[in-house]
Amino acid sequence: MSTCLASGGRPIDLSSVFALPVTLALDTITVRDHTITIHIHATAATTACPRCGTIGSRIHSRYQRTIADGPFAGRALVFKLRVRKWICPSPACPQRIFAERFPDLVQRYGRMTERANQILQSIGVTTNGADAAESFA
Ligand SMILES: [Zn+2]
Numbered sequence: 001m002s003t004c005l006a007s008g009g010r011p012i013d014l015s016s017v018f019a020l021p022v023t024l025a026l027d028t029i030t031v032r033d034h035t036i037t038i039h040i041h042a043t044a045a046t047t048a049c050p051r052c053g054t055i056g057s058r059i060h061s062r063y064q065r066t067i068a069d070g071p072f073a074g075r076a077l078v079f080k081l082r083v084r085k086w087i088c089p090s091p092a093c094p095q096r097i098f099a100e101r102f103p104d105l106v107q108r109y110g111r112m113t114e115r116a117n118q119i120l121q122s123i124g125v126t127t128n129g130a131d132a133a134e135s136f137a
Pocket residue numbers: 049050051052053054088089090093094095096
């Protein structure tokens with residue numbers, strides 16, 4: 001959990017400011033021009049293999065996903081999510097290696113958060129797709 005201090009010294013949980021699931025931790029925030037970039041990662045020490053359900057605790061490798069969110073304070077908000085690839089401990093499982101998933105934030109191959117998708121869809125209902133895309137540009 002990342003915090004900063006409000007006037008009066010009360011701590012503010014930045015994860016809650018950006019409405020992040022509690023399973024994700026915030027590393028750094030950078031503001032450049034019109035974009036806020038937030039680096040985040042999952043904190044779980046283990047995760048279940050999506051194929052066989054066996055709990056894995058060995059990490060194979062890491063990579064980074066870039067996920068756009070809806071605008072925040074007039075700027076584009078982008079998450080840089082550090083994803084771990086895990087080794088399935090079951091010798092019988094054909095999966096062997098799997099990437100952790102974040103159903104509360106983004107779909108498996110999504111490039112935009114689920115909440116941003118929902119905003120776009122609700123705009124698309126009343127206007128058209130081009131207007132909806134423009135409102136996020
Ligand atoms: Zn497995």
